Amino acid sequence: MTKVEITGNSMIMLFAGYETTSNAMLFLAYNLALHKDAQHHVREEVQAALHKHVRITYEAAQELKYLTQCINESMRLYAPIPGNSRYCEEDITINGITIPRGATIDVPVYGMGRDGDIWEDPLVFNPDRMEDMSKIDPMIYQPFGAGPRNCIGMRFALLEIKITFAKLLLKFDLDVCE
Numbered sequence: 001m002t003k004v005e006i007t008g009n010s011m012i013m014l015f016a017g018y019e020t021t022s023n024a025m026l027f028l029a030y031n032l033a034l035h036k037d038a039q040h041h042v043r044e045e046v047q048a049a050l051h052k053h054v055r056i057t058y059e060a061a062q063e064l065k066y067l068t069q070c071i072n073e074s075m076r077l078y079a080p081i082p083g084n085s086r087y088c089e090e091d092i093t094i095n096g097i098t099i100p101r102g103a104t105i106d107v108p109v110y111g112m113g114r115d116g117d118i119w120e121d122p123l124v125f126n127p128d129r130m131e132d133m134s135k136i137d138p139m140i141y142q143p144f145g146a147g148p149r150n151c152i153g154m155r156f157a158l159l160e161i162k163i164t165f166a167k168l169l170l171k172f173d174l175d176v177c178e
Ligand code: HEM
Pocket: 012, 013, 016, 017, 018, 020, 021, 024, 080, 081, 084, 085, 142, 143, 144, 145, 146, 147, 148, 149, 150, 151, 152, 153, 154, 156, 157
């Protein structure tokens, strides 16, 4: 790799990985502060995992299913990257719509996450709807993008968020200010 490539890749890893994860955590904290029942559920789950694993390890984090649902639901409502795009390299017709070569396709990630034709009560924070991710269309719910160039840091980000919130909720109660 050249020096320019190393610098460019280092910069993108920092920019792509810092603000995105911190915004995801910010909105998760907000949603859990607003929804004490969900916060309580997550805390109980973390305590059970701690009981089994003693520390919040990688393995323990994998068992935090309800916390994962809360993270996913929070990113549906508040996608850290609200829009994405793709450049069309050649003419193509999909479902009767022709997209010409050279066109840029905007992907409305935030809008799709709140579309009433797709989600029941779209503005309600309901982690239960994220219980079975195989029922969710990955082209519609795509906070980490989609396809071969989706987010390379997704697993790392989810782990980081889970460990942070597991530790946070063991010590603190999250509340909204007046
Ligand atoms: C909650 C946290 C994060 C969110 C919501 C997020 C979201 C995204 C999205 C939407 C894309 C574009 C994918 C596409 O076009 O299909 C992307 C790409 C990328 N992300 Fe993340 N990201 C997060 C965390 C991270 C972290 C922690 C890292 C690295 C440590 C990272 C590194 C990257 C890189 C390098 C790309 C470009 C991948 C490529 O072009 O092949 N991201 N991310």
